[in-house]
Amino acid sequence: MAQAFLQSALALRNKHAVVTGGSRGIGAAIARQFISYGASVTIFSRGVSSELRLGLSAEEQLRLSHLKVDVSDANGVTQAMDSAKKRAAIDILVNNAGRAASAPFLKTDDSLWRSMMDVNLEGTVHCTRAVLPGMLDSGWGRIVNVSSTAGLTGYAYVSAYCAAKHAVIGLTRALALEVATKGVTVNAVCPSYTETEMLRAAVENIVEKTGRTPDQARAKLAEKNPQGRLVQPEQVANAVLWLCLPGSEAITGQAISVSGGEVM
Numbered sequence: 001m002a003q004a005f006l007q008s009a010l011a012l013r014n015k016h017a018v019v020t021g022g023s024r025g026i027g028a029a030i031a032r033q034f035i036s037y038g039a040s041v042t043i044f045s046r047g048v049s050s051e052l053r054l055g056l057s058a059e060e061q062l063r064l065s066h067l068k069v070d071v072s073d074a075n076g077v078t079q080a081m082d083s084a085k086k087r088a089a090i091d092i093l094v095n096n097a098g099r100a101a102s103a104p105f106l107k108t109d110d111s112l113w114r115s116m117m118d119v120n121l122e123g124t125v126h127c128t129r130a131v132l133p134g135m136l137d138s139g140w141g142r143i144v145n146v147s148s149t150a151g152l153t154g155y156a157y158v159s160a161y162c163a164a165k166h167a168v169i170g171l172t173r174a175l176a177l178e179v180a181t182k183g184v185t186v187n188a189v190c191p192s193y194t195e196t197e198m199l200r201a202a203v204e205n206i207v208e209k210t211g212r213t214p215d216q217a218r219a220k221l222a223e224k225n226p227q228g229r230l231v232q233p234e235q236v237a238n239a240v241l242w243l244c245l246p247g248s249e250a251i252t253g254q255a256i257s258v259s260g261g262e263v264m
């Protein structure tokens with residue numbers, strides 16, 4: 001039993017993972033999980049946040065590196081990936097960086113539409129393009145795209161976000177087939193409302209538009225989840241980790257809902 005635990009605790013030792021949007025929220029939880037399983041992690045984000053380093057030991061912090069990059073900028077991603085590869089070859093990519101903006105469709109102008117596609121879809125494409133050749137050469141790789149239940153079903157007032165997250169799942173399925181015999185798996189995880197800064201922004205929006213209190217707004221969002229609660233970032237991170245651990249190699253091209261059963 002103890003030996004099985006040790007094996008799993010070291011299961012990602014010698015693996016290097018890039019986690020985009022790893023500075024806070026779901027990405028920070030994923031980075032922490034990888035580090036606790038022995039991996040080295042490079043996170044990409046535009047700004048810096050101390051959230052990620054909280055609770056990490058000095059040794060764990062040595063296995064964490066941060067690069068400042070906007071994933072929607074193709075050249076910036078190429079440079080950041082080159083710099084990450086100098087640390088070590090990239091074995092795992094988690095395309096997690098994302099933003100959600102809401103507006104009725106007729107008020108979704110080109111700029112809002114473009115910005116949702118740029119970060120949620122193009123960012124995923126840029127990062128995947130940069131790491132896939134190395135994974136194919138080494139015959140092993142794990143790509144996990146953090147989509148959303150908005151990639152599996154429709155929600156009113158977020159048409160651009162929904163379209164981008166649906167597209168991420170289409171990309172996941174097509175690429176999974178393309179590389180199925182090459183030792184590389186490509187999957188998506190699809191959280192529903194998860195307790196992060198993104199959710200706090202959604203709560204503020206509801207408060208402003210409906211006059212509800214923040215608690216009422218949060219309760220309204222939690223109501224959509226059949227378990228009656230918001231998803232926690234660590235629960236999404238657990239699904240991502242599982243897709244990268246030994247034993248998950250038969251799982252590819254999947255879009256796994258982490259939503260308390262909201263989408264099935």
Ligand code: NAP
Nearest residue numbers: 021023025026045046047070071097098148193194196198
């Ligand atoms: P969050 O707390 O707002 O964190 C977003 C992360 O992405 C931050 O590290 C942010 O850092 C980074 N980021 C944003 N735009 C970026 C860009 N252009 N380039 C590089 N990094 C960028 O959000 P979260 O809730 O953890 O969301 C993570 C993922 O889960 C997103 O893809 C989101 O769509 C998805 N998701 C979230 C929920 C939810 O309810 N929270 C539900 C379903 C799906 P900087 O701002 O410093 O760049």
